[in-house]
Amino acid sequence: MQHALKNRWVKISAQALVLTALVLGLVSFVAANKTVALVVDGESRDVSTFGKTVADVLAASDIQLAARDEVTPALDAAVDDGTVVEVNRSKAVSVSIDGVDRVVHTTGMTVADILAQLRVEGASEVSLGSQMELASLSTPIEITTPxxxxxxxxxxxxxxxxxxxxxxxxxxxxxxxxxxxxxxxxxxxxxxxxxxxxxxxRVETKKKTKTQAVAHGTTTVEDAGLYRGKSQLVRAGKDGVRTLTYKVVVKDGKTFSTQRTSSKVTTAPVAEKIAVGTKERPKPKPKPQPVAEPQAAPQQAAAQPKAAPQAAPKAAPQPAPKPAPKASPSSSGGTTASAASVSGAWAALAQCESGGNWAINTGNGYYGGLQFSLSSWQGVGGTQYAAFPHQATPAQQIAAAEKLRANGGWGHWPACSSKLGLR
The missing domain is CATH 3.10.20.90 (Phosphatidylinositol 3-kinase Catalytic Subunit; Chain A, domain 1)
Known part of the structure; x- marks a missing residue:
């Protein structure tokens, strides 16, 4: 019986030892097991682990790290129950900055994180919202800096x-x-x-026009009703008008260029028309010779009784003759007071121009023996003598003509002066 009791105590002691070992093992197991919070790219989960370091926790969770991934705490840091292990994986994000495309590697979570990483100015314009998560991007981030x-x-x-x-x-x-x-x-x-x-x-194009005179010409026609060497104004000449058009370019209010685009005669000139005489002058008639009175025959004279001398009647007093007006010197050096006393070149010129009629006025616009136009007469001061040339004396007409000849020569009487060889 004692033997049986001994065996029973041995069996109980063995069971006690096993139970103690189990309890001690259970305590050791519970002490070694830890719960760690593992956060990957913002997503968190609890992990039970017997690992001692962060690397053990990641290995037990089958998490493999890339070269640019970030882990907090460090891989060799010890972990305790309740430790938070954070893993941020590197991402390749397409970014366009001021039109230049590039790829940016970041472990940030939102657009704001990548803007901070790139140190983008706050006034910059960004195509996406700053709180958008990078993981959800489908288009590049476009950034325009100020x-x-x-x-x-x-x-x-x-x-x-x-x-x-x-x-x-x-x-x-x-x-x-x-x-x-x-x-x-x-x-x-x-x-x-x-x-x-x-x-x-600022560029402005304008159209500008201006006009200029077109000089008229002179035409001549033969006139059988005028004597040779005579000319007569048939139609007064009139200048025409030419219109010029320009293209003017103005830049910022200042004329930059001017280009003529057209030139057109808008009013045609009217040519002066002069009639030139072709009629031959009549030859001058010979002056009649005075006929001598026949002398009385000597016989008759002798037959007549010699008259007694009679006293000559006393002549009535005659008024003194008026002095002739002083004539202007002519080209021949003489002086004239009347048509009868005009001689030399002026007389010949008057004969050619007017037939020697110093008082002629035919209504053709030319007057007197030297055929002045009224404008020429007025231009040389002829009105001091008379309103019209034909109303002045020959001497006065010659005096005015001398002033005209002093400015232009004999060319004022082109046809007759040439005919007479004066020029």
């Missing part, structure tokens, strides 16, 4: 800060409208760069 530009319009320059992409967008933002002919220093599709100097030149 740029300082100088814009000159209508001669005035202003400085602007803009985030627009092109010159066309800049003009729209500045509310500048271009005319059809305006000039721009850059193409509308050109990119806006920092420091850009853009100039708009």
């Amino acid at each position: 740029k300082a530009v100088a814009l000159t319009v209508d001669g005035k320059t202003r400085k602007l800060t803009t985030t627009v992409d092109t010159v066309e967008d800049l003009l729209a933002e500045a509310r500048v409208k271009l005319g059809a002919s305006d000039e721009l220093s850059a193409k509308p599709a050109a990119k806006v760069a920092d420091g850009l100097k853009l100039k708009v030149v």
Whole structure:
């Protein structure tokens, strides 16, 4: 019985030892097991692990890291129950900055994170919202940074800060409208760069006209009703009008170029028409010779009784003759007071021009022996003698003609002076 009791105690002791080992093992198991919060790209989960380091936790969770991935805490850091392990995987994000495309590797979670990583200015324009998650991106992030530009319009320059992409967008933002002919220093599709100097030149095209005189000519016609060497104005000449048209280009209010586009005679000139005489002058009739009175025969004279001398009747007193008007010197050096006393070149010229009639007025616009026009008579001061040339004496007409000849010579009487060999 004692033997049986001994065996029972041995069996109980063995069971106690096994139970103690089990309890101690259970305590050790519970002490070694830890719960860790594992956060991957913002998504969190609890992981039970017996690992001692962050690397053990990741390995137990089958998480493999790429070269650019970030882990917090470090891989060799010890973990305890309740430790938070954060894994941010690297992402390749397409970004366009001021039209330049690039790929940015980031472990950020949102657009704001990548803007901070790139140190983008706060005034920049971004195509996507700053809180959008990078993991959900389907298009590149377009970023336009602010740029300082100088814009000159209508001669005035202003400085602007803009985030627009092109010159066309800049003009729209500045509310500048271009005319059809305006000039721009850059193409509308050109990119806006920092420091850009853009100039708009206002261009206006105008039409301008002016007129100028077209000189009239002179034509001659033969007139059988006029003596040779005589001429007569048939029709007065009149200048015409030419209209010139110009294209004028004005830039910013100043004339840039002027180009003649047309030249047209809008009023035709009227030629002066002069009749030239072709009629032959009649030959002068010979002057009649005085006939001598026949003398009384001597016999008759002797037969007549000699009359007694009678006293001559006393003559009545006669008035003193008026002095002849002083004549102007002629080309031949003499002086004239009447038509009868005119001699030399002037007499010959008067004979050719008017048939020697110093008082002629035929109504053709020319007057007197030297055929003055009224304008010529007035031009040399002939009106001091008479209102019209034919009303003045021959001497006065010659005095006026001398002034005319002093300015132009014998050419004032072209036909007759040539005929008489005066020029």
